[in-house]
Amino acid sequence: MQRVTNQALFQHLDKTIASVLFEENTYPWEVLPKIHDFILEVGMLLSKEEYDEVKEHVWVAKSATVAPTAFINGPAIIGPEAEIRHCAFIRGNAIVGEKAVVGNSTELKNVILFDRVQVPHYNYVGDSILGYKSHMGAGSITSNVKSDKKLVEIRIGDYKIETRMKKVGAMLGDYVEVGCGSILNPGSIVGRHTNIYPLSSVRGYVDAHSIYKKRNEIVPKDEY
Structure with a gap:
Protein backbone atom coordinates (compact mmCIF):
# COMPACT_ATOMS: atom_id res chain seq x y z
CA MET A 1 0.00 0.00 0.00
CA GLN A 2 1.39 3.36 -1.07
CA ARG A 3 0.33 5.12 2.16
CA VAL A 4 2.74 3.14 4.32
CA THR A 5 5.81 3.26 2.06
CA ASN A 6 9.01 5.08 2.97
CA GLN A 7 8.27 7.54 0.18
CA ALA A 8 4.91 8.46 1.69
CA LEU A 9 5.99 8.62 5.33
CA PHE A 10 9.35 10.35 5.04
CA GLN A 11 9.72 13.34 2.75
CA HIS A 12 12.96 14.45 4.39
CA LEU A 13 15.30 11.55 3.64
CA ASP A 14 18.15 14.04 3.62
CA LYS A 15 17.51 14.41 7.36
CA THR A 16 19.01 11.06 8.37
CA ILE A 17 22.42 9.52 7.93
CA ALA A 18 20.58 6.29 7.07
CA SER A 19 18.80 7.66 3.98
CA VAL A 20 20.16 4.88 1.77
CA LEU A 21 18.31 2.25 3.82
CA PHE A 22 14.99 3.93 3.05
CA GLU A 23 15.84 4.41 -0.60
CA GLU A 24 16.74 0.74 -1.01
CA ASN A 25 13.63 -0.58 0.76
CA THR A 26 9.93 -0.03 0.14
CA TYR A 27 8.53 -0.19 3.68
CA PRO A 28 10.03 1.15 6.93
CA TRP A 29 9.83 -2.14 8.87
CA GLU A 30 12.09 -3.68 6.21
CA VAL A 31 14.82 -1.34 7.45
CA LEU A 32 14.77 -2.62 11.04
CA PRO A 33 16.88 -5.80 10.56
CA LYS A 34 19.51 -3.80 8.69
CA ILE A 35 20.24 -1.11 11.27
CA HIS A 36 22.96 -3.07 13.10
CA ASP A 37 25.13 -3.78 10.07
CA PHE A 38 24.56 -0.31 8.64
CA ILE A 39 25.90 1.35 11.79
CA LEU A 40 29.00 -0.83 11.81
CA GLU A 41 29.68 -0.09 8.14
CA VAL A 42 29.06 3.65 8.27
CA GLY A 43 30.57 4.22 11.68
CA MET A 44 34.03 3.18 10.47
CA LEU A 45 33.81 5.83 7.74
CA LEU A 46 32.75 8.77 9.91
CA SER A 47 35.11 11.72 10.04
CA LYS A 48 37.41 11.60 13.06
CA GLU A 49 37.30 15.37 13.06
CA GLU A 50 33.54 15.30 13.66
CA TYR A 51 33.02 12.07 15.63
CA ASP A 52 34.67 10.27 18.53
CA GLU A 53 34.41 6.52 18.92
CA VAL A 54 33.87 6.78 22.67
CA LYS A 55 33.89 3.00 23.06
CA GLU A 56 33.71 0.07 20.68
CA HIS A 57 31.14 0.74 17.93
CA VAL A 58 29.72 3.84 19.62
CA TRP A 59 30.29 6.98 17.57
CA VAL A 60 29.31 10.31 19.12
CA ALA A 61 29.52 13.62 17.32
CA LYS A 62 31.88 16.03 19.05
CA SER A 63 29.12 18.63 19.10
CA ALA A 64 26.63 16.29 20.82
CA THR A 65 25.90 16.57 24.54
CA VAL A 66 25.83 13.33 26.51
CA ALA A 67 25.02 13.35 30.22
CA PRO A 68 27.53 11.49 32.42
CA THR A 69 24.70 9.30 33.71
CA ALA A 70 23.53 8.23 30.23
CA PHE A 71 24.41 4.73 28.99
CA ILE A 72 25.06 4.00 25.31
CA ASN A 73 25.65 0.45 24.15
CA GLY A 74 26.94 -0.20 20.67
CA PRO A 75 26.49 -0.16 17.87
CA ALA A 76 25.19 3.39 17.88
CA ILE A 77 25.66 6.71 16.12
CA ILE A 78 24.80 9.94 17.94
CA GLY A 79 24.55 12.83 15.50
CA PRO A 80 25.74 16.44 15.64
CA GLU A 81 24.25 18.63 18.37
CA ALA A 82 22.10 15.76 19.64
CA GLU A 83 21.30 15.80 23.35
CA ILE A 84 21.37 12.60 25.40
CA ARG A 85 20.02 13.52 28.81
CA HIS A 86 20.29 12.20 32.36
CA CYS A 87 19.85 8.42 32.70
CA ALA A 88 18.98 7.83 29.04
CA PHE A 89 19.48 4.14 28.16
CA ILE A 90 20.49 3.36 24.58
CA ARG A 91 20.63 -0.41 24.31
CA GLY A 92 22.21 -0.60 20.86
CA ASN A 93 21.38 -0.57 17.16
CA ALA A 94 20.44 3.09 17.48
CA ILE A 95 20.87 6.04 15.15
CA VAL A 96 20.11 9.38 16.80
CA GLY A 97 19.89 12.23 14.32
CA LYS A 109 16.62 -0.16 21.06
CA ASN A 110 16.98 -0.88 17.34
CA VAL A 111 15.75 2.50 16.17
CA ILE A 112 16.34 5.30 13.72
CA LEU A 113 15.53 8.80 14.92
CA PHE A 114 15.62 11.30 12.09
CA ASP A 115 17.08 14.76 12.73
CA ARG A 116 15.31 16.91 15.35
CA VAL A 117 13.23 14.04 16.74
CA GLN A 118 12.33 14.46 20.40
CA VAL A 119 11.75 11.60 22.84
CA PRO A 120 12.43 13.72 25.90
CA HIS A 121 10.64 12.22 28.92
CA TYR A 122 10.29 8.61 30.07
CA ASN A 123 9.77 7.08 26.63
CA TYR A 124 10.40 3.56 25.39
CA VAL A 125 11.16 3.39 21.67
CA GLY A 126 12.00 -0.06 20.35
CA ASP A 127 12.17 -1.51 16.83
CA SER A 128 10.79 1.76 15.54
CA ILE A 129 11.49 4.61 13.13
CA LEU A 130 10.65 8.23 13.92
CA GLY A 131 10.55 10.68 11.02
CA TYR A 132 11.89 14.22 10.86
CA LYS A 133 10.77 16.48 13.73
CA SER A 134 8.43 13.87 15.19
CA HIS A 135 7.84 14.12 18.92
CA MET A 136 6.65 11.73 21.62
CA GLY A 137 5.08 13.27 24.70
CA ALA A 138 6.05 12.30 28.24
CA GLY A 139 5.45 8.65 29.05
CA SER A 140 4.40 7.64 25.54
CA ILE A 141 5.86 4.34 24.34
CA THR A 142 6.12 2.01 21.40
CA SER A 143 5.02 -1.55 22.12
CA ASN A 144 7.03 -3.84 19.85
CA VAL A 145 5.87 -7.39 20.69
CA LYS A 146 2.31 -8.73 20.55
CA SER A 147 0.95 -10.24 23.77
CA ASP A 148 0.35 -13.57 21.99
CA LYS A 149 3.93 -13.44 20.61
CA LYS A 150 2.68 -13.94 17.03
CA LEU A 151 4.33 -12.21 14.07
CA VAL A 152 3.37 -8.57 13.64
CA GLU A 153 0.97 -7.55 10.87
CA ILE A 154 0.51 -4.06 9.46
CA ARG A 155 -3.22 -3.35 9.29
CA ILE A 156 -4.75 -0.72 7.02
CA GLY A 157 -8.49 -1.01 7.56
CA ASP A 158 -9.41 -4.55 6.53
CA TYR A 159 -6.17 -4.98 4.58
CA LYS A 160 -3.07 -6.45 6.21
CA ILE A 161 0.60 -6.81 5.33
CA GLU A 162 2.65 -9.64 6.83
CA THR A 163 5.98 -8.42 8.20
CA ARG A 164 7.24 -11.93 9.08
CA MET A 165 8.83 -10.29 12.12
CA LYS A 166 8.15 -10.81 15.81
CA LYS A 167 9.32 -7.35 16.86
CA VAL A 168 7.99 -4.27 15.11
CA GLY A 169 7.20 -1.11 17.03
CA ALA A 170 5.86 2.10 15.48
CA MET A 171 6.66 3.97 12.28
CA LEU A 172 6.03 7.71 12.64
CA GLY A 173 6.07 9.94 9.59
CA ASP A 174 7.57 13.42 9.55
CA TYR A 175 6.17 15.96 12.04
CA VAL A 176 4.03 13.47 13.99
CA GLU A 177 3.01 14.56 17.50
CA VAL A 178 2.22 11.81 20.02
CA GLY A 179 0.40 12.92 23.17
CA CYS A 180 1.55 12.12 26.70
CA GLY A 181 0.91 8.63 28.03
CA SER A 182 0.00 7.11 24.68
CA ILE A 183 0.75 3.56 23.60
CA LEU A 184 1.62 2.80 20.00
CA ASN A 185 0.83 -0.90 19.60
CA PRO A 186 3.01 -3.25 17.51
CA GLY A 187 2.95 -2.36 13.84
CA SER A 188 1.39 1.09 14.27
CA ILE A 189 1.95 3.43 11.31
CA VAL A 190 1.22 7.14 11.70
CA GLY A 191 1.20 9.35 8.62
CA ARG A 192 2.94 12.72 8.33
CA HIS A 193 1.70 15.77 10.25
CA THR A 194 -0.71 13.72 12.38
CA ASN A 195 -1.47 14.42 16.04
CA ILE A 196 -2.27 11.67 18.53
CA TYR A 197 -4.34 12.70 21.56
CA PRO A 198 -2.84 12.04 25.02
CA LEU A 199 -3.61 8.66 26.64
CA SER A 200 -4.41 7.06 23.28
CA SER A 201 -3.97 3.40 22.37
CA VAL A 202 -3.08 3.37 18.68
CA ARG A 203 -3.29 0.30 16.49
CA GLY A 204 -2.87 -0.07 12.73
CA TYR A 205 -2.56 2.80 10.27
CA VAL A 206 -3.53 6.42 10.95
CA ASP A 207 -3.86 8.73 7.95
CA ALA A 208 -1.55 11.66 7.38
CA HIS A 209 -2.78 15.14 8.34
CA SER A 210 -5.20 13.71 10.91
CA ILE A 211 -6.10 14.14 14.55
CA TYR A 212 -6.46 10.83 16.39
CA LYS A 213 -8.86 11.23 19.29
CA LYS A 214 -9.69 7.55 19.75
CA ARG A 215 -9.96 4.45 17.59
CA ASN A 216 -13.28 5.34 15.95
CA GLU A 217 -12.79 9.09 16.07
CA ILE A 218 -10.07 10.20 13.67
CA VAL A 219 -10.69 13.49 11.91
CA PRO A 220 -8.82 15.28 9.09
CA LYS A 221 -6.97 18.34 10.36
CA ASP A 222 -8.71 20.60 7.84
CA GLU A 223 -12.06 19.68 9.37
CA TYR A 224 -11.00 20.24 12.97
Missing part, protein backbone atom coordinates in the same frame (compact mmCIF):
# COMPACT_ATOMS: atom_id res chain seq x y z
CA GLU A 98 21.21 15.75 14.34
CA LYS A 99 19.74 17.95 17.09
CA ALA A 100 17.59 15.07 18.33
CA VAL A 101 16.75 14.81 22.03
CA VAL A 102 16.78 11.57 24.02
CA GLY A 103 15.55 12.46 27.45
CA ASN A 104 15.50 11.47 31.08
CA SER A 105 15.05 7.70 31.54
CA THR A 106 14.19 7.21 27.86
CA GLU A 107 15.15 3.81 26.45
CA LEU A 108 16.05 3.17 22.80
Whole structure:
Protein backbone atom coordinates (compact mmCIF):
# COMPACT_ATOMS: atom_id res chain seq x y z
CA MET A 1 0.00 0.00 0.00
CA GLN A 2 1.39 3.36 -1.07
CA ARG A 3 0.33 5.12 2.16
CA VAL A 4 2.74 3.14 4.32
CA THR A 5 5.81 3.26 2.06
CA ASN A 6 9.01 5.08 2.97
CA GLN A 7 8.27 7.54 0.18
CA ALA A 8 4.91 8.46 1.69
CA LEU A 9 5.99 8.62 5.33
CA PHE A 10 9.35 10.35 5.04
CA GLN A 11 9.72 13.34 2.75
CA HIS A 12 12.96 14.45 4.39
CA LEU A 13 15.30 11.55 3.64
CA ASP A 14 18.15 14.04 3.62
CA LYS A 15 17.51 14.41 7.36
CA THR A 16 19.01 11.06 8.37
CA ILE A 17 22.42 9.52 7.93
CA ALA A 18 20.58 6.29 7.07
CA SER A 19 18.80 7.66 3.98
CA VAL A 20 20.16 4.88 1.77
CA LEU A 21 18.31 2.25 3.82
CA PHE A 22 14.99 3.93 3.05
CA GLU A 23 15.84 4.41 -0.60
CA GLU A 24 16.74 0.74 -1.01
CA ASN A 25 13.63 -0.58 0.76
CA THR A 26 9.93 -0.03 0.14
CA TYR A 27 8.53 -0.19 3.68
CA PRO A 28 10.03 1.15 6.93
CA TRP A 29 9.83 -2.14 8.87
CA GLU A 30 12.09 -3.68 6.21
CA VAL A 31 14.82 -1.34 7.45
CA LEU A 32 14.77 -2.62 11.04
CA PRO A 33 16.88 -5.80 10.56
CA LYS A 34 19.51 -3.80 8.69
CA ILE A 35 20.24 -1.11 11.27
CA HIS A 36 22.96 -3.07 13.10
CA ASP A 37 25.13 -3.78 10.07
CA PHE A 38 24.56 -0.31 8.64
CA ILE A 39 25.90 1.35 11.79
CA LEU A 40 29.00 -0.83 11.81
CA GLU A 41 29.68 -0.09 8.14
CA VAL A 42 29.06 3.65 8.27
CA GLY A 43 30.57 4.22 11.68
CA MET A 44 34.03 3.18 10.47
CA LEU A 45 33.81 5.83 7.74
CA LEU A 46 32.75 8.77 9.91
CA SER A 47 35.11 11.72 10.04
CA LYS A 48 37.41 11.60 13.06
CA GLU A 49 37.30 15.37 13.06
CA GLU A 50 33.54 15.30 13.66
CA TYR A 51 33.02 12.07 15.63
CA ASP A 52 34.67 10.27 18.53
CA GLU A 53 34.41 6.52 18.92
CA VAL A 54 33.87 6.78 22.67
CA LYS A 55 33.89 3.00 23.06
CA GLU A 56 33.71 0.07 20.68
CA HIS A 57 31.14 0.74 17.93
CA VAL A 58 29.72 3.84 19.62
CA TRP A 59 30.29 6.98 17.57
CA VAL A 60 29.31 10.31 19.12
CA ALA A 61 29.52 13.62 17.32
CA LYS A 62 31.88 16.03 19.05
CA SER A 63 29.12 18.63 19.10
CA ALA A 64 26.63 16.29 20.82
CA THR A 65 25.90 16.57 24.54
CA VAL A 66 25.83 13.33 26.51
CA ALA A 67 25.02 13.35 30.22
CA PRO A 68 27.53 11.49 32.42
CA THR A 69 24.70 9.30 33.71
CA ALA A 70 23.53 8.23 30.23
CA PHE A 71 24.41 4.73 28.99
CA ILE A 72 25.06 4.00 25.31
CA ASN A 73 25.65 0.45 24.15
CA GLY A 74 26.94 -0.20 20.67
CA PRO A 75 26.49 -0.16 17.87
CA ALA A 76 25.19 3.39 17.88
CA ILE A 77 25.66 6.71 16.12
CA ILE A 78 24.80 9.94 17.94
CA GLY A 79 24.55 12.83 15.50
CA PRO A 80 25.74 16.44 15.64
CA GLU A 81 24.25 18.63 18.37
CA ALA A 82 22.10 15.76 19.64
CA GLU A 83 21.30 15.80 23.35
CA ILE A 84 21.37 12.60 25.40
CA ARG A 85 20.02 13.52 28.81
CA HIS A 86 20.29 12.20 32.36
CA CYS A 87 19.85 8.42 32.70
CA ALA A 88 18.98 7.83 29.04
CA PHE A 89 19.48 4.14 28.16
CA ILE A 90 20.49 3.36 24.58
CA ARG A 91 20.63 -0.41 24.31
CA GLY A 92 22.21 -0.60 20.86
CA ASN A 93 21.38 -0.57 17.16
CA ALA A 94 20.44 3.09 17.48
CA ILE A 95 20.87 6.04 15.15
CA VAL A 96 20.11 9.38 16.80
CA GLY A 97 19.89 12.23 14.32
CA GLU A 98 21.21 15.75 14.34
CA LYS A 99 19.74 17.95 17.09
CA ALA A 100 17.59 15.07 18.33
CA VAL A 101 16.75 14.81 22.03
CA VAL A 102 16.78 11.57 24.02
CA GLY A 103 15.55 12.46 27.45
CA ASN A 104 15.50 11.47 31.08
CA SER A 105 15.05 7.70 31.54
CA THR A 106 14.19 7.21 27.86
CA GLU A 107 15.15 3.81 26.45
CA LEU A 108 16.05 3.17 22.80
CA LYS A 109 16.62 -0.16 21.06
CA ASN A 110 16.98 -0.88 17.34
CA VAL A 111 15.75 2.50 16.17
CA ILE A 112 16.34 5.30 13.72
CA LEU A 113 15.53 8.80 14.92
CA PHE A 114 15.62 11.30 12.09
CA ASP A 115 17.08 14.76 12.73
CA ARG A 116 15.31 16.91 15.35
CA VAL A 117 13.23 14.04 16.74
CA GLN A 118 12.33 14.46 20.40
CA VAL A 119 11.75 11.60 22.84
CA PRO A 120 12.43 13.72 25.90
CA HIS A 121 10.64 12.22 28.92
CA TYR A 122 10.29 8.61 30.07
CA ASN A 123 9.77 7.08 26.63
CA TYR A 124 10.40 3.56 25.39
CA VAL A 125 11.16 3.39 21.67
CA GLY A 126 12.00 -0.06 20.35
CA ASP A 127 12.17 -1.51 16.83
CA SER A 128 10.79 1.76 15.54
CA ILE A 129 11.49 4.61 13.13
CA LEU A 130 10.65 8.23 13.92
CA GLY A 131 10.55 10.68 11.02
CA TYR A 132 11.89 14.22 10.86
CA LYS A 133 10.77 16.48 13.73
CA SER A 134 8.43 13.87 15.19
CA HIS A 135 7.84 14.12 18.92
CA MET A 136 6.65 11.73 21.62
CA GLY A 137 5.08 13.27 24.70
CA ALA A 138 6.05 12.30 28.24
CA GLY A 139 5.45 8.65 29.05
CA SER A 140 4.40 7.64 25.54
CA ILE A 141 5.86 4.34 24.34
CA THR A 142 6.12 2.01 21.40
CA SER A 143 5.02 -1.55 22.12
CA ASN A 144 7.03 -3.84 19.85
CA VAL A 145 5.87 -7.39 20.69
CA LYS A 146 2.31 -8.73 20.55
CA SER A 147 0.95 -10.24 23.77
CA ASP A 148 0.35 -13.57 21.99
CA LYS A 149 3.93 -13.44 20.61
CA LYS A 150 2.68 -13.94 17.03
CA LEU A 151 4.33 -12.21 14.07
CA VAL A 152 3.37 -8.57 13.64
CA GLU A 153 0.97 -7.55 10.87
CA ILE A 154 0.51 -4.06 9.46
CA ARG A 155 -3.22 -3.35 9.29
CA ILE A 156 -4.75 -0.72 7.02
CA GLY A 157 -8.49 -1.01 7.56
CA ASP A 158 -9.41 -4.55 6.53
CA TYR A 159 -6.17 -4.98 4.58
CA LYS A 160 -3.07 -6.45 6.21
CA ILE A 161 0.60 -6.81 5.33
CA GLU A 162 2.65 -9.64 6.83
CA THR A 163 5.98 -8.42 8.20
CA ARG A 164 7.24 -11.93 9.08
CA MET A 165 8.83 -10.29 12.12
CA LYS A 166 8.15 -10.81 15.81
CA LYS A 167 9.32 -7.35 16.86
CA VAL A 168 7.99 -4.27 15.11
CA GLY A 169 7.20 -1.11 17.03
CA ALA A 170 5.86 2.10 15.48
CA MET A 171 6.66 3.97 12.28
CA LEU A 172 6.03 7.71 12.64
CA GLY A 173 6.07 9.94 9.59
CA ASP A 174 7.57 13.42 9.55
CA TYR A 175 6.17 15.96 12.04
CA VAL A 176 4.03 13.47 13.99
CA GLU A 177 3.01 14.56 17.50
CA VAL A 178 2.22 11.81 20.02
CA GLY A 179 0.40 12.92 23.17
CA CYS A 180 1.55 12.12 26.70
CA GLY A 181 0.91 8.63 28.03
CA SER A 182 0.00 7.11 24.68
CA ILE A 183 0.75 3.56 23.60
CA LEU A 184 1.62 2.80 20.00
CA ASN A 185 0.83 -0.90 19.60
CA PRO A 186 3.01 -3.25 17.51
CA GLY A 187 2.95 -2.36 13.84
CA SER A 188 1.39 1.09 14.27
CA ILE A 189 1.95 3.43 11.31
CA VAL A 190 1.22 7.14 11.70
CA GLY A 191 1.20 9.35 8.62
CA ARG A 192 2.94 12.72 8.33
CA HIS A 193 1.70 15.77 10.25
CA THR A 194 -0.71 13.72 12.38
CA ASN A 195 -1.47 14.42 16.04
CA ILE A 196 -2.27 11.67 18.53
CA TYR A 197 -4.34 12.70 21.56
CA PRO A 198 -2.84 12.04 25.02
CA LEU A 199 -3.61 8.66 26.64
CA SER A 200 -4.41 7.06 23.28
CA SER A 201 -3.97 3.40 22.37
CA VAL A 202 -3.08 3.37 18.68
CA ARG A 203 -3.29 0.30 16.49
CA GLY A 204 -2.87 -0.07 12.73
CA TYR A 205 -2.56 2.80 10.27
CA VAL A 206 -3.53 6.42 10.95
CA ASP A 207 -3.86 8.73 7.95
CA ALA A 208 -1.55 11.66 7.38
CA HIS A 209 -2.78 15.14 8.34
CA SER A 210 -5.20 13.71 10.91
CA ILE A 211 -6.10 14.14 14.55
CA TYR A 212 -6.46 10.83 16.39
CA LYS A 213 -8.86 11.23 19.29
CA LYS A 214 -9.69 7.55 19.75
CA ARG A 215 -9.96 4.45 17.59
CA ASN A 216 -13.28 5.34 15.95
CA GLU A 217 -12.79 9.09 16.07
CA ILE A 218 -10.07 10.20 13.67
CA VAL A 219 -10.69 13.49 11.91
CA PRO A 220 -8.82 15.28 9.09
CA LYS A 221 -6.97 18.34 10.36
CA ASP A 222 -8.71 20.60 7.84
CA GLU A 223 -12.06 19.68 9.37
CA TYR A 224 -11.00 20.24 12.97
